Amino acid sequence: MASISTRRLHKELSEIRTEGCPCGITLLNADNYETWFFSIEVLGESLYQGEVFKLMFRFDASYPISSPAVQFVVDQNSQAPVHPHVYSNGHICASILGTEWSPVLSVSAVCVTLQSMLASCKVKERPVDNDRYVRTAPDNPKKTRFQYDDDTV
Amino acid sequence: MFKAAGFAEFIYADLLELVAGLATSDRLWGDFTDEHKSASIVMYMRLLTSAHIRANCESLAGFIHDPESSGSELTVGQFCEMYVEPMGKEADNVQIYALVRALGVDIRIADITEHNTKGEVPFIDPGQEERSSPEADGDDGTLVLLFRPGHYDIIQKTLFE
Numbered sequence: 614m615a616s617i618s619t620r621r622l623h624k625e626l627s628e629i630r631t632e633g634c635p636c637g638i639t640l641l642n643a644d645n646y647e648t649w650f651f652s653i654e655v656l657g658e659s660l661y662q663g664e665v666f667k668l669m670f671r672f673d674a675s676y677p678i679s680s681p682a683v684q685f686v687v688d689q690n691s692q693a694p695v696h697p698h699v700y701s702n703g704h705i706c707a708s709i710l711g712t713e714w715s716p717v718l719s720v721s722a723v724c725v726t727l728q729s730m731l732a733s734c735k736v737k738e739r740p741v742d743n744d745r746y747v748r749t750a751p752d753n754p755k756k757t758r759f760q761y762d763d764d765t766v
Numbered sequence: 767m768f769k770a771a772g773f774a775e776f777i778y779a780d781l782l783e784l785v786a787g788l789a790t791s792d793r794l795w796g797d798f799t800d801e802h803k804s805a806s807i808v809m810y811m812r813l814l815t816s817a818h819i820r821a822n823c824e825s826l827a828g829f830i831h832d833p834e835s836s837g838s839e840l841t842v843g844q845f846c847e848m849y850v851e852p853m854g855k856e857a858d859n860v861q862i863y864a865l866v867r868a869l870g871v872d873i874r875i876a877d878i879t880e881h882n883t884k885g886e887v888p889f890i891d892p893g894q895e896e897r898s899s900p901e902a903d904g905d906d907g908t909l910v911l912l913f914r915p916g917h918y919d920i921i922q923k924t925l926f927e
Contacts, residue, residue, distance in 0.1 A: 617780060617802050624776035677777075678805040678853055715851035716809045717777055717816075 618676040622646045625720050638724045647672055650686070651724060655732045667691040668727070669703075670720055671753070680714035682755045683723055695737040698730065702747045704754040706740065708761040767868075771817035781810040809853065815861050816846040818868040829860050863892045872908040879915060 626643055634640055634651070641650040649670045655661045667686040673679065685693040685703035693703040700706075709718060709726055740746065751757060768778045784806055788794060797803045819826055823842040830845045832838050833856075840848070849855045857865070866873050875890040882888075912919040 617784075617806055620780050621776065624779070628774075628776060675802060675805065678802070678809060713848060713852055715812075715847065716853070717773060717813070717847075717851045719774070719777070 616674060618672060618674050619646045621677050622672060629721065635721055635725050635728070637728055638721075641667070649720065651720075653724060653728060653731075655728060657732070659732045660734050660737050661694055661731050664694065665691075666694050668724065670723075677716040677719070680710050680718075680755065681720070681723070682753050683710055683727075684754050694731055695739060696731060696734050697736070697738055697740055700740055700743050700746050700750065702750055704746070704750060704757065706759040706761065708759075710754075711759055711761070713761075767817045767821065768813060771813075771820045773813060773817070778810070778813055781806055781813065785810045805853065811865060812851055812853070814868045815857070815865045816850040818864040819846055819850060819860065822864070822867075826860060826864070833858060859892070866892050873911060874908055875911045875913050875918075876921065877913045879913070 623646070629640055629643075637654050637656045639652045641652055643649040649672075651668045651670070652665050653668050654665045667690075669684055669686050671682040673682075684705055685691075685699060687693050687701070687703045693699050693701055698706045705727065707726065707730065709715075709723065746757075769775075784797075784803060788797060788807070791797060797807070819842060827842055830840060830842060832840045832845075833849065845860075849858075850861055862873075862875075873892060875892070876887045877890055878887055880888050910921040910923075912921050
């Protein structure tokens with residue numbers, strides 16, 4: 614029997630393939646049940662008009678009980694959005710990716726939440742502790758314990 | 767019930783299958799001790815609790831408050847998203863009540879933190895007012911739990927010869 618996480622991801626993927634992604638989100642690559650890539654942009658008026666970002670989801674065997682590791686891809690072709698909750702290495706500080714993750718959420722739901730996080734941004738700036746965090750950050754953002762102290766952004 | 771609560775089919779279908787299999791499962795011990803399966807069973811119970819709270823939001827709304835910040839108002843939906851559906855959140859009275867109603871079981875909880883000077887421990891009966899025999903003592907299928915901070919034990923009545 615396929616594992617619980619594989620079965621769940623298989624269903625999410627078929628739904629994405631039949632129903633399509635939410636507006637502004639495109640599936641780039643989902644060749645396996647470990648790592649998926651999406652492109653994400655904010656439609657309509659926002660500080661990120663015309664910018665397209667790349668999101669990476671990494672799943673372990675306990676998905677969807679535990680959250681996926683989600684971050685923006687930073688390489689020659691793409692950058693992390695400049696946002697008070699996004700570090701320059703692509704790591705994201707969002708409670709639904711940590712303590713408020715619930716198995717009711719899905720890959721699509723995370724994409725939509727991140728899209729609205731960008732859309733509601735008022736000032737394009739990095740988190741205050743960006744340099745310190747990026748210097749010592751683990752490869753997997755799930756190993757970081759973020760403090761969610763600001764609900765307003 | 768899950769559909770009415772707004773959960774997508776792909777979220778609960780596998781869980782239903784897993785839990786339905788438990789009733790006849792001769793692998794009960796194995797499933798309960800398998801990390802992923804036992805977590806999925808807990809997740810099923812959480813969804814069931816959430817669906818029941820959402821379905822009965824009118825009668826339960828008055829009991830819902832934010833356990834982490836007193837004073838701030840939460841809607842029933844926000845409460846379920848923040849304190850019922852995520853794993854690892856403690857179940858307070860509202861969740862306990864909703865789950866026993868959803869499962870149709872009767873429980874009594876001995877709350878050891880509330881004992882009086884004689885060492886007697888009061889029982890809490892979630893849903894007692896709807897029950898025909900208020901003095902249930904475990905002989906009628908009522909599940910009796912012992913609550914210590916952070917942990918519940920099942921108490922069973924044993925007859926000594």
